[in-house]
Amino acid sequence: MKSLKYIWRNVTRNKLRSSLTILSVGFSLALLTVLLGYMATQNLWGSEAKKYNRIVVMNTQGFAGDVPIAYVDRVRRIDGVLAAVPYMWFGGNYKAEQMPFSQFGTDAQQAFDVWSEFTIDPAQLEAWRNNRQGCVVDRRLAARRGWKIGEKIPLQGTYYQFNLDLELSGTFDSPQNTDTLWFHWKYLDEGLRKAEAIGEGNAGTIFAKVERTSRIPEVVEKIDAQFASSNNPTRTQTESAFAQMFVEMLGNIRTYMLAIGLAVVFSLSLVAANAMAMSMRERTTEIAVLKAIGFSRGRVLWMVLGESCLIGLAGGILGVGIGCLFLQVLNRLMPLQFPFQVHEIAGLWLAALLAIAAAIGLASGIVPAVRAAQQSVVNGLRQVV
Amino acid sequence: MEQQTSANGDPIVLVRDVYKEFHRDAITIPVLMGIDLELKARDFLALMGPSGSGKSTLLNLVAGLDRPTSGQVIVAGQDLGRTSEGELAKWRSRHIGFIFQLYNLIPVLTAYENVELPLTLTRLSRRQRDEHVKAALEVVGLSDRLHHYPRQLSGGQEQRVAIARAIATDPTLLVADEPTGDLDAKSAGEILDLMERLNQEFEKTIIMVTHDPRAAQRAKRLAHLEKGVLVDALPSQAETTARREASA
Numbered sequence: 001m002k003s004l005k006y007i008w009r010n011v012t013r014n015k016l017r018s019s020l021t022i023l024s025v026g027f028s029l030a031l032l033t034v035l036l037g038y039m040a041t042q043n044l045w046g047s048e049a050k051k052y053n054r055i056v057v058m059n060t061q062g063f064a065g066d067v068p069i070a071y072v073d074r075v076r077r078i079d080g081v082l083a084a085v086p087y088m089w090f091g092g093n094y095k096a097e098q099m100p101f102s103q104f105g106t107d108a109q110q111a112f113d114v115w116s117e118f119t120i121d122p123a124q125l126e127a128w129r130n131n132r133q134g135c136v137v138d139r140r141l142a143a144r145r146g147w148k149i150g151e152k153i154p155l156q157g158t159y160y161q162f163n164l165d166l167e168l169s170g171t172f173d174s175p176q177n178t179d180t181l182w183f184h185w186k187y188l189d190e191g192l193r194k195a196e197a198i199g200e201g202n203a204g205t206i207f208a209k210v211e212r213t214s215r216i217p218e219v220v221e222k223i224d225a226q227f228a229s230s231n232n233p234t235r236t237q238t239e240s241a242f243a244q245m246f247v248e249m250l251g252n253i254r255t256y257m258l259a260i261g262l263a264v265v266f267s268l269s270l271v272a273a274n275a276m277a278m279s280m281r282e283r284t285t286e287i288a289v290l291k292a293i294g295f296s297r298g299r300v301l302w303m304v305l306g307e308s309c310l311i312g313l314a315g316g317i318l319g320v321g322i323g324c325l326f327l328q329v330l331n332r333l334m335p336l337q338f339p340f341q342v343h344e345i346a347g348l349w350l351a352a353l354l355a356i357a358a359a360i361g362l363a364s365g366i367v368p369a370v371r372a373a374q375q376s377v378v379n380g381l382r383q384v385v
Numbered sequence: 386m387e388q389q390t391s392a393n394g395d396p397i398v399l400v401r402d403v404y405k406e407f408h409r410d411a412i413t414i415p416v417l418m419g420i421d422l423e424l425k426a427r428d429f430l431a432l433m434g435p436s437g438s439g440k441s442t443l444l445n446l447v448a449g450l451d452r453p454t455s456g457q458v459i460v461a462g463q464d465l466g467r468t469s470e471g472e473l474a475k476w477r478s479r480h481i482g483f484i485f486q487l488y489n490l491i492p493v494l495t496a497y498e499n500v501e502l503p504l505t506l507t508r509l510s511r512r513q514r515d516e517h518v519k520a521a522l523e524v525v526g527l528s529d530r531l532h533h534y535p536r537q538l539s540g541g542q543e544q545r546v547a548i549a550r551a552i553a554t555d556p557t558l559l560v561a562d563e564p565t566g567d568l569d570a571k572s573a574g575e576i577l578d579l580m581e582r583l584n585q586e587f588e589k590t591i592i593m594v595t596h597d598p599r600a601a602q603r604a605k606r607l608a609h610l611e612k613g614v615l616v617d618a619l620p621s622q623a624e625t626t627a628r629r630e631a632s633a
Contacts, residue, residue, distance in 0.1 A: 002505035009493035289489045292450060293503045293550070294478020296471055377450045381485070 003299070007306045011314075014279065018311060021275040025315025026322065028261075028268040029357050033323020034330075035261045036353065039254060040345040041338055042247040046240045048176070052117060053213055054239040056087075057206035057223055059232055063089075066202040066232055069189070072107070078222050080215040081208050083113035086185045088204030092155035092164060101141055102178070102336050103155060103164075105185035105204070108134075114209045117175055124149070124170025134169035135183040140335065142171045153181070161197035162188060176344075177335035207239070265360065272315075273364035276308050280368035287372045288380020297373040304369035305362060312361020316354045324350075395462070397558055397590045398424035398447055403456030405442055405613075416442045418613040420456070424558075429584040429591045431604035438610040440594040441562055447592060448481050448560045449473045461557040478506045482551030486563035488543040490535040496522065496546045497531040500553050507554065521549035524587075525579060541572030548579060552589070559583065561593040565600050577603045 011018055057075060059065025067086075075084040090103040108129045112118055120136060128134040135153060147153070151168040166183055185203070192200040210216050220236045227234045237245070247254075280287070287300060295303075327345075330338040400422040407414045416439045424430055432440050445451040446458050449465045458465045461480045468476060483489075490499045500521050504514045522528050525545040535543050544564060551559055564580065565573035581603050583589040595601050609616045 005498065006491070006494065006502070013493050285489060286491060289483075289485070289491075290502075291474065292448070292477065292483050293481075294474050294506045296474045298471075299506075378445050381450075381489075 003303050003306070007303055007310060010279075010283075010303075010307050011310050017275055017279065021272050021311055022315040022318060024268045024271045025312055025357060025360055026319035028265040028360075029316050029319025029353055030323040030326065031264055031319075032261045032356070033320050033350075033353055034326055035257050036349045037323065037327040037342070037345055038338070039258075040347060040349055041340050042243070044340055044345050046243040046247065050238070050240040052115075052239065053210045053216065054114065055208050055210055055216060055220060055223075055236055056239055056242040057208065057234050057236045058242075060235045063204075067204060067206055067234065068232055069185075069201050069203045071227065071232075071234070072203055072206055074226060075206055075208050075223055076110075078219060078226070080211045080219045080222075082211055083110040084206055084208035085110050085114050086203030086205075087207045088185055088188065088202065090155065090157070090164070090183075090188065091159050092157050094153070094155055099158070101137075102180040104180065104182055105188045106182050106207075107185060108136075108182075111182060112172070114207050115174070116209065118172045120170055120172040128169035131167060131169050132184060132187050133165055133167050135166040135181055136170045136172055137168065137181045138178045138335075139171040139173050140177045141179050141181065142168070144332075160188065160192060160199050162191035162195050164188065164191070176339040177331065178339065179335035265356070269360045269364055272308075272312065272360060273367065276304075276311070276364050277368045277371075280304065280372050283372075284375065284380050287375060288377045291375075291377045292381065301369045301373040304372050305365045308365025308369070309358050309361040312357045312359070312364065313354065315360070316357020319357065320350060320353050323353075396423045396425050397428070397461060398422065398592065399457070399459040400443070400447065401457040401459075403443075403446065403453045403458060405439070405446065405451075406454045416613050417446075417453070420613075420615050422608065422615060424590060424592060426590055427584065427588045429580075429603075429605040430593065431601035431607050432592065432594045432610065433596070433598070433601050433607065434610035439613045440610050443610065444560055444562055444592065444594050447558070448483065449477050478503060478554065480557040482554065482556040482559045484544070484547055484551050484559060484561035484564045486566040488535070488540070488547040488567075490543055490546055490550070492535050495532045495534055496527060496538065496549075499535070499546055500549045503550060503554050517553050517555075518549075521553040522546070524552065524583075525549045539572070540568050541575055544568060544572070544576050545579065548576070548583075552583065552587075557590065559589050559591045561591065563595055564593060565595070565597060573597070573600070 057067060057071065059067050069086055072084055072086050075081055085107040086105065088105040090105060091099050092103055094100050108125070112120060112125065124136065128136050137147065141147075147168050149168055149170065153166040153168060155164040155166060157163050164183060164187065166181075189200055192198070208219075210219050216238060220238075223236045224234050290300060291297075324342045327338060327342050331341055400420050403417055403420040404415070405417040407416055420443060422443075432443065434440050442451070446453055446465070447460055449460065449468070452466050456466075461476075463476055463480070465473065465476075490496075491502065494502065497518055500518045501514055504517055507514075509517065519528065519531075522531060525548050527542060527545055527549065530538060530542060530546075535546070538546065548564075559580075561580065565576050568576060577600055580591060580593070584591050584605070591604070593600070593604060601607050
């Protein structure tokens with residue numbers, strides 16, 4: 001404790017060098033924070049989905065296969081299913097922007113029964129139900145784009161050869177920003193039928209709400225058994241497993257991203273180690289003086305390590321702070337990929353990042369600290385005496 | 386500050402038949418050859434000699450910074466050749482005060498903090514440390530510079546802070562290596578006055594390496610090293626004069 005003041009003064013001795021070292025550690029930690037934050041988002045998405053007893057029906061071939069619209073009613077009739085809707089990804093361009101937000105064709109009658117945690121003004125819901133070209137959007141999406149009720153929202157088909165001319169009927173609130181627009185599945189289907197385009201009659205996927213968690217296995221089995229011998233057999237899974245599927249699709253990418261992140265951390269640790277070594281070289285005489293007046297090798301070792309740890313930790317706090325700020329910005333700008341705010345995804349991984357920062361400091365200080373501790377007092381003083 | 390006394394009259398420093406060699410690759414360089422030296426409490430020895438004669442090496446041996454190749458160095462009752470590295474560090478913190486040519490203050494610490502540094506190795510409380518620091522700075526006449534950093538002080542003031550640091554723990558022996566070597570004549574004179582005062586008023590035992598004959602004359606005893614051999618160890622002119630005056 002008595003040496004803390006001296007350690008702190010040494011950290012602030014060469015402000016430019018310390019700042020640059022702190023920034024180098026901070027940059028790598030900010031990068032890792034965003035990477036791990038993204039992974040935490042994916043994991044949380046999966047665990048959040050578990051809360052709502054929703055299941056997703058897909059073709060066994062995945063998104064490449066059709067789920068006939070007739071399946072929706074058959075799913076609704078299964079005992080234990082409270083509501084079911086088609087949920088078809090559209091992926092259209094909005095004005096000059098390419099797929100700037102999510103767009104799904106669904107059923108206005110039951111959508112808010114399936115996503116029962118979403119809320120909407122009943123009058124707006126009614127207005128949507130009564131308007132074939134109506135749509136509803138997440139309130140945060142409407143606010144970001146400045147859309148008002150009655151706003152015309154033209155969506156140009158990319159995968160589907162049909163353009164949607166939508167009118168905003170209402171906005172809904174959801175626990176996380178979904179960045180999503182819902183329109184009538186039927187409107188799209190009729191358009192595709194008229195245009196004789198690919199995709200008509202396809203529900204895309206079916207989202208269904210099950211009465212209670214304990215009934216999910218039974219309902220899943222019944223659904224898949226019902227369509228097993230059809231032309232379009234299904235694979236039904238919980239929404240959580242569905243979310244996990246996307247995470248698994250990123251499997252290798254996640255590993256690569258993490259590997260790159262760790263490589264950056266490693267290379268910047270070497271930069272920090274070099275800065276620390278330079279700092280110690282400049283203080284050869286000073287360390288010799290400390291040892292001459294009675295500072296033991298151990299005390300010198302811990303003082304140098306304390307200094308490097310402090311620098312690492314400062315970089316860590318800065319980096320994690322910047323990373324969290326960046327995640328918060330991403331949550332606003334890319335809510336589909338980053339639907340959760342930092343306080344929702346915060347966990348032990350943040351503490352682990354700070355521990356990594358301290359470890360970077362420790363690792364970068366080990367060689368200079370051992371050298372300083374082992375340095376001969378006489379040789380150190382020789383420069384001046 | 387306490388006055389230094391020899392409890393049983395034994396010498397503070399006892400150097401017996403000391404040899405010191407350095408090795409550069411396969412070459413052996415003898416630096417000290419059969420040195421015998423004795424310093425009693427309250428002695429003030431000036432060690433002179435040309436560059437490379439072994440003055441600093443002898444000082445390092447007496448200060449416990451290095452070990453002899455053979456022979457015995459006993460300081461404050463401790464046989465330094467038989468003491469481990471860790472014990473030597475502790476021993477130095479208790480018994481040795483260092484004064485260097487280039488002051489060697491820690492630039493990021495204030496005068497107060499520099500003087501406090503060796504005291505942080507002791508079990509003294511914060512208040513006791515504060516008392517020691519202020520007393521030491523009072524002795525060197527820098528009570529009004531407590532919170533100045535070394536860069537804000539003149540060379541003479543820096544050396545006085547270094548002396549305050551050396552005496553703060555009330556060590557048995559002060560070792561000074563060219564303490565006036567980097568100072569102008571006026572500042573050098575002030576530092577020598579201060580060292581004389583420490584020796585006479587506070588009864589500190591001092592061993593000082595110097596090239597400067599005027600500095601050496603302030604010591605009670607004078608020793609010359611020539612090529613690693615102690616050629617004489619006589620009372621200095623100042624001591625001779627003092628003795629004559631005393632006997633008269």
